[in-house]
Amino acid sequence: MAIQSYQKPDDKGYYGKFGGAYIPEMLHRNVEELVSKYMDIIYSASFQKEYNNLLKDYVGRPSPLFLAERLSKQFNTTIYLKREDLNHTGAHKINNAIGQVLLAQRLGKKRIIAETGAGQHGVATATVCALMGLECIVYMGAVDIERQAPNVARMKMLGAKVIAATSGSQTLKDATNEAIRDWINNPTDTHYVIGSVVGPHPYPDMVARFQSIISEEIRWQLKEKTGSELPTHVIACVGGGSNAAGAFYHFLDEPSVKLVAVEAAGLGVDSGMSAATTKLGSIGVLHGSKSIVMQTEDGQVVEPHSISAGLDYPGIGPLHAHLFDSGRGIFLSATDEESVQAAFNLTKQEGIIPALESSHALAGLHQLNLTDKDVVVLCLSGRGDKDMSTYMKYVDAE
Amino acid sequence: MSRIQEIFKHKNSNVLNVYCTAGFPKLDSTLEVMRALQDNGADLIELGMPYSDPLADGPVIQASGSIALKNGMTIANLFKQLKDFRKEINVPVILMGYMNPVLQYGFERFCADAAAVGVDGLILPDLPQYEFETEYGDIIKKYGLDFIFLVTPETSEERVRQIDELSSGFLYAVSSSSTTGNEKDFGLVEKYLQRLQNLKLKNPVLVGFGIKDKQTFASAAKHANGAIIGSAYIKALNENSNVKVATKEFLHAVLG
Numbered sequence: 001m002a003i004q005s006y007q008k009p010d011d012k013g014y015y016g017k018f019g020g021a022y023i024p025e026m027l028h029r030n031v032e033e034l035v036s037k038y039m040d041i042i043y044s045a046s047f048q049k050e051y052n053n054l055l056k057d058y059v060g061r062p063s064p065l066f067l068a069e070r071l072s073k074q075f076n077t078t079i080y081l082k083r084e085d086l087n088h089t090g091a092h093k094i095n096n097a098i099g100q101v102l103l104a105q106r107l108g109k110k111r112i113i114a115e116t117g118a119g120q121h122g123v124a125t126a127t128v129c130a131l132m133g134l135e136c137i138v139y140m141g142a143v144d145i146e147r148q149a150p151n152v153a154r155m156k157m158l159g160a161k162v163i164a165a166t167s168g169s170q171t172l173k174d175a176t177n178e179a180i181r182d183w184i185n186n187p188t189d190t191h192y193v194i195g196s197v198v199g200p201h202p203y204p205d206m207v208a209r210f211q212s213i214i215s216e217e218i219r220w221q222l223k224e225k226t227g228s229e230l231p232t233h234v235i236a237c238v239g240g241g242s243n244a245a246g247a248f249y250h251f252l253d254e255p256s257v258k259l260v261a262v263e264a265a266g267l268g269v270d271s272g273m274s275a276a277t278t279k280l281g282s283i284g285v286l287h288g289s290k291s292i293v294m295q296t297e298d299g300q301v302v303e304p305h306s307i308s309a310g311l312d313y314p315g316i317g318p319l320h321a322h323l324f325d326s327g328r329g330i331f332l333s334a335t336d337e338e339s340v341q342a343a344f345n346l347t348k349q350e351g352i353i354p355a356l357e358s359s360h361a362l363a364g365l366h367q368l369n370l371t372d373k374d375v376v377v378l379c380l381s382g383r384g385d386k387d388m389s390t391y392m393k394y395v396d397a398e
Numbered sequence: 399m400s401r402i403q404e405i406f407k408h409k410n411s412n413v414l415n416v417y418c419t420a421g422f423p424k425l426d427s428t429l430e431v432m433r434a435l436q437d438n439g440a441d442l443i444e445l446g447m448p449y450s451d452p453l454a455d456g457p458v459i460q461a462s463g464s465i466a467l468k469n470g471m472t473i474a475n476l477f478k479q480l481k482d483f484r485k486e487i488n489v490p491v492i493l494m495g496y497m498n499p500v501l502q503y504g505f506e507r508f509c510a511d512a513a514a515v516g517v518d519g520l521i522l523p524d525l526p527q528y529e530f531e532t533e534y535g536d537i538i539k540k541y542g543l544d545f546i547f548l549v550t551p552e553t554s555e556e557r558v559r560q561i562d563e564l565s566s567g568f569l570y571a572v573s574s575s576s577t578t579g580n581e582k583d584f585g586l587v588e589k590y591l592q593r594l595q596n597l598k599l600k601n602p603v604l605v606g607f608g609i610k611d612k613q614t615f616a617s618a619a620k621h622a623n624g625a626i627i628g629s630a631y632i633k634a635l636n637e638n639s640n641v642k643v644a645t646k647e648f649l650h651a652v653l654g
Contacts, residue, residue, distance in 0.1 A: 012528055020526065020528075020529065021526055021528075022497055022524045022525070022526055022529070023453075023524060023526065024453060024454040024523035024524055024548065025523065025547065025548040025549060025550055025553060025561075025572070026454065026548070026550050026552070026572060028550075028552070028553065028557075029550075029552040029553070029554075167457065167460055167461075167464075168450060168451070168460075168464070173451065174451075177451055177452075177453060180453050181453065181456075184453075184454070187550075187552050188552075282502075283501070284498045284501060284502065285496075285497045285498045285501060285524065286451065286498065287451075287453075288453075288524070293498065295498065295502065297502065298472040298473065298474070298499060298502065298503075299449075299473075299498045299499030299500070299501065299502030299503065300449065300450040300467060300499065301450045301451050301498070302450075
């Protein structure tokens with residue numbers, strides 16, 4: 001019997017009806033070069049050796065799988081936290097940044113560009129570029145530069161040039177536009193490190209592969225702790241969807257494992273201030289792939305809202321669009337308020353301050369009818385240091 | 399023979415295509431701008447449909463699109479404005495835009511409405527070759543529209559030939575691998591255009607990106623059938639709110 005795999009897109013980059021490479025001709029050569037070379041390069045012995053050594057000794061992998069006992073008791077179930085927050089630079093983003101920069105070196109590229117929203121992907125990319133001695137330019141929305149000052153300072157100290165995207169709404173979507181334009185203008189010496197499972201083929205597949213280390217580790221770690229590789233649920237937050245893609249990857253073709261994606265509802269799905277793409281979006285083309293996009297009836301992309309800058313994106317990776325469309329994934333959403341409450345709860349119960357992004361996954365726990373028979377793995381994608389000023393506003397308000 | 403092919407039959411050098419943004423500078427300026435372009439010597443008009451995320455455009459054109467969107471321009475509004483435009487405008491008109499608004503409008507409905515009002519061709523830079531061949535190309539042809547693909551200095555000879563086969567009307571040669579409005583060394587551009595010229599392609603070639611005045615138009619037109627001006631004209635409209643005067647002065651400076 002032929003079993004459909006959710007892991008791999010077809011050779012044109014489609015997951016079901018989502019994906020592809022909707023790019024202007026000016027990007028064709030660069031994207032085609034990636035398509036023709038990425039698999040050979042990343043599965044070569046020398047790449048694997050260097051990548052795995054850096055993940056181990058530089059990032060600190062494997063990241064622990066922690067049994068959160070007091071949190072489990074609250075939900076009358078068993079909850080493990082996959083501690084991506086303990087990675088160097090504080091989030092899962094570094095897994096992909098290392099992979100892509102190593103790839104760029106092997107393609108002979110001298111100049112690295114990236115987009116960033118909250119700054120986590122920008123910091124991760126700037127970090128790897130500092131390590132490798134490569135020029136790094138990070139595009140960031142002018143509005144995000146204002147609200148994420150600590151990460152802007154980190155990138156600058158790491159030697160990256162941070163360029164403000166002043167077009168459009170001046171946030172992540174516009175930073176992505178500016179990064180793509182930079183790549184168009186610098187077609188030979190530059191590699192664009194996209195931070196999520198979005199963009200034209202092969203980016204969604206490539207980024208998912210670099211993040212798949214998360215679920216690869218979960219399988220053997222869970223086996224050590226419980227005797228079984230398979231949990232009943234894997235939960236992760238989804239903006240573009242890179243930590244979710246990594247946490248789901250090696251469970252995509254295990255039908256017994258429920259894959260739970262939690263989007264940012266902002267002030268509420270129907271408030272007009274939300275980033276819950278699967279609830280509010282429709283099929284469209286954004287940043288080079290066909291997916292689900294938040295847009296007006298005239299096809300203009302709308303600016304989403306989330307308290308979490310990392311989830312403040314009006315699209316979703318094509319893999320996730322397919323998981324949603326096919327019913328393989330369970331898509332929930334959590335509001336700003338619910339997520340902040342979940343962050344304070346985790347801090348109180350387990351002594352872990354989560355990133356606002358990861359707090360959405362935690363808030364999703366309330367919406368699942370979990371029992372004592374369930375074994376839940378929740379991807380704690382990042383730590384909350386960058387979000388302290390937001391959290392303190394809530395403390396001060398009380 | 400399409401209206402675009404007709405132009406090149408009668409004029410195979412120094413063909414001037416000027417880009418303007420629908421709904422810019424004012425919502426109802428679209429026709430006034432098109433009239434002014436025709437009256438002052440534009441051979442073709444490329445009419446941009448504004449989009450929130452125009453990846454292949456530079457900052458000047460994006461800013462004009464943002465203004466047009468604020469003015470309330472939509473594809474539906476545009477077709478209303480264009481309903482009777484063929485009564486007064488006889489130069490070929492090409493709609494340029496991005497896939498997302500067109501998909502949202504309905505791809506076939508878009509082609510049908512475009513053809514019905516008298517539009518001649520389409521430029522959709524983010525419609526890829528594969529999707530054109532498998533899904534959209536037949537719809538475009540069904541409504542008799544020309545489809546213009548882009549080529550760049552990075553496009554291989556083999557690919558240029560494939561794209562030439564798929565295109566009709568003309569080929570849009572990007573003069574440097576850059577978003578519109580960038581200034582690059584024109585010597586390199588000439589070499590690239592010579593290379594294209596030597597391929598003896600089926601379609602005429604118009605050069606776009608970075609052309610702004612008499613001198614750059616002349617250099618571009620030397621090794622191609624003509625050129626496309628975009629950002630420089632939008633800048634002229636930004637500097638002078640009188641569309642007629644701004645267009646006249648600008649085109650006289652280019653063609654004069």
